[in-house]
Amino acid sequence: MSNGVIFDLDGTLVDTNYLHVVTWWEAFRRRGHDILMMDIHGAIGRADRALIEYLLPSADDEEAQALTDAHAELYKPRLGEVRPVPGAGELLHRLARAGLQVVVGTSAHKDDAERLIGVAGAQDAVTAIVHAQDVERSKPDPEPVRQALDKAGLAPGDAVFVGDSVWDALAARGAGVECVGVRTGGIDTASLTDAGARVVYKDCAELLDHLDQSPIARLLTG
Structure with a gap:
């Protein structure tokens, strides 16, 4: 080998980490969840569903998908800014x-x-x-x-x-x-x-x- x-x-x-923090924060807010940026930062590095489960254990499949979609909608347009x-x-x-x-x-x-x-x-x-x-x-x-x-x-x-x-x-x-x-x-x-x-x-x-x-x-x- x-x-x-x-x-x-x-x-x-x-x-990209802080860009993820801001866009996840906004995604949670859109769905009526007030999650501290500090806590979101601590969860960055987990995949989408694992991050949601870590920060919002009460989220069901429908809510988790809505949050994932909201994050993608906010994050993807900003990929061109990444260095x-x-x-x-x-x-x-x-x-x-x-x-x-x-x-x-x-x-x-x-x-x-x-x-x-x-x-x-x-x-x-x-x-x-x-x-x-x-x-x-x-x-x-x-x-x-x-x-x-x-x-x-x-x-x-x-x-x-x-x-x-x-x-x-x-x-x-x-x-x-x-x-x-x-x-x-x-x-x-x-x-x-x-x-x-x-x-x-x-x-x-x-x-x-x-x-x-x-x-x-x-x-x-x-």
Whole structure:
């Protein structure tokens, strides 16, 4: 088996987390639910239905679908405003040139995931994508990470996961994959470390600058 790095997308490679917070907040308000932005931010990284269940356990299927539709209506028109986080494309290309599998494992839907990978400037570096439609359970369940491993033909010990949320770190830990955290999703170092991240960087650019001292270094020489 080869070595590889699995990346989360929203908040890790592209600067979307707070856009999700605002559009989910407005979606909840449209449906008569007053949810604090602070709580919504803490739930970002879960797939749509899992996020709703976490924030509004009383929502039935009809209400959950209405909320999902409202969020999509508010979020999609603003995709053109999304920018990559510093160093995202450069990091993925550096890993691909080194012969590593570069995989994206995201809670985003397929069309959004492909578009956002394009925003990051990394289409030609990514070898596989696992998106929301590929899994039954979202992070923090380890299923998305395990699916990413299977899709790329990676063993847990031959991969590192890079993510920005507590849910990313918990999912990676559950799948037996070492996790590197980045703070571009707005989550602090202590929270990411407590959830299982071995080391935390400000962003992809800082990770790239310290690549040879990071957990990914062992994959480059393995």
